[in-house]
Amino acid sequence: NAGVTQTPKFQVLKTGQSMTLQCAQDMNHNSMYWYRQDPGMGLRLIYYSASEGTTDKGEVPNGYNVSRLNKREFSLRLESAAPSQTSVYFCASLFTGGNNEQFFGPGTRLTVL
Amino acid sequence: QQQVKQSPQSLIVQKGGISIINCAYENTAFDYFPWYQQFPGKGPALLIAIRPDVSEKKEGRFTISFNKSAKQFSLHIMDSQPGDSATYFCAASKGKLVFGTGTRLLVSP
Numbered sequence: 001n002a003g004v005t006q007t008p009k010f011q012v013l014k015t016g017q018s019m020t021l022q023c024a025q026d027m028n029h030n031s032m033y034w035y036r037q038d039p040g041m042g043l044r045l046i047y048y049s050a051s052e053g054t055t056d057k058g059e060v061p062n063g064y065n066v067s068r069l070n071k072r073e074f075s076l077r078l079e080s081a082a083p084s085q086t087s088v089y090f091c092a093s094l095f096t097g098g099n100n101e102q103f104f105g106p107g108t109r110l111t112v113l
Numbered sequence: 114q115q116q117v118k119q120s121p122q123s124l125i126v127q128k129g130g131i132s133i134i135n136c137a138y139e140n141t142a143f144d145y146f147p148w149y150q151q152f153p154g155k156g157p158a159l160l161i162a163i164r165p166d167v168s169e170k171k172e173g174r175f176t177i178s179f180n181k182s183a184k185q186f187s188l189h190i191m192d193s194q195p196g197d198s199a200t201y202f203c204a205a206s207k208g209k210l211v212f213g214t215g216t217r218l219l220v221s222p
Contacts, residue, residue: 004156040122042202042212043157058209090156100145100212104156 001026004105006091021076021108023055029103030096032074033058035068036087037092037107043090049074050096076084081112116140117205119213126220130181132190134216139184143205148177148188151200151211160201161188193220 007022025032030051035043035058045058049068063085074093078085087108092102100101118137126132139144147162163170163177169185170177174187190197194212198220 040214042119042214043210044212045209048209079205083142092156100206101159101164102145102159106156 001054003027004091004093004103006089006105006108008108009106011113013078017080017081018029018077018079019081019110021089021110022073022079023075023089024073025091025093025103026072027093027095027103028071030071031055032068032100033092034064034074034076035090035092035101036060037084037085037090038064046076052075071098077108081110083112086110086112114173116211118217119203121216122214123217124219125210126190126193128216128220128222130220132188132193132197132220134137134201134220135185136187136205136213137183137185138205138211139155140207140211141184141206143211146177146186147202147204147206147210148175149202151202151215157202159179166184173189179187189216190218193218195220195222198222205213 004025033048034046047066049055052071067075088107090107091105094102148160149157150160161175174191179186185193201216204210
């Protein structure tokens, strides 16, 4: 099992460019999450998907969109990147009804110039 | 609005010592309190977790102490080792996780 995988690992964008961060899990988990991690601020929830076909906003959704493509995949899109979106992005997944443990991917380090 | 406050920001402990990290929460509806450990360049990984119906949970060298009336919980790492050097996040959940701001722990040899 690969667990939670994320691509790319690193990305540099110019202001105004768009990109999609990919996330996939092979644990048959129902719920998936996107977080951003900034120094001194911990992890903040951007969007989540409780099940295939549903998505909801988290704490900091502005400037982002998501797609739950199927049960395995959950993508995060930046339509017009801004320097404030420079961060490390983590995807996580959870088996609903289990022990509440979220499994995290290795992260994508994004720099917006 | 920070719902989970974590302290200290950083901590240096000698090998063999006890590391203590504290968290306080505001929302009494939270019903799950995990601690995550993160090494540089990696994603966070669950270390230990507790529910509010118990006051303490121990797994090896790691213990969570939970004080429901004070709305506080803490992580104790006994016999701290250099391999424990990492960033630790407390969190609280009622469906969705709310994270603290993290504590960078350095265990000196």
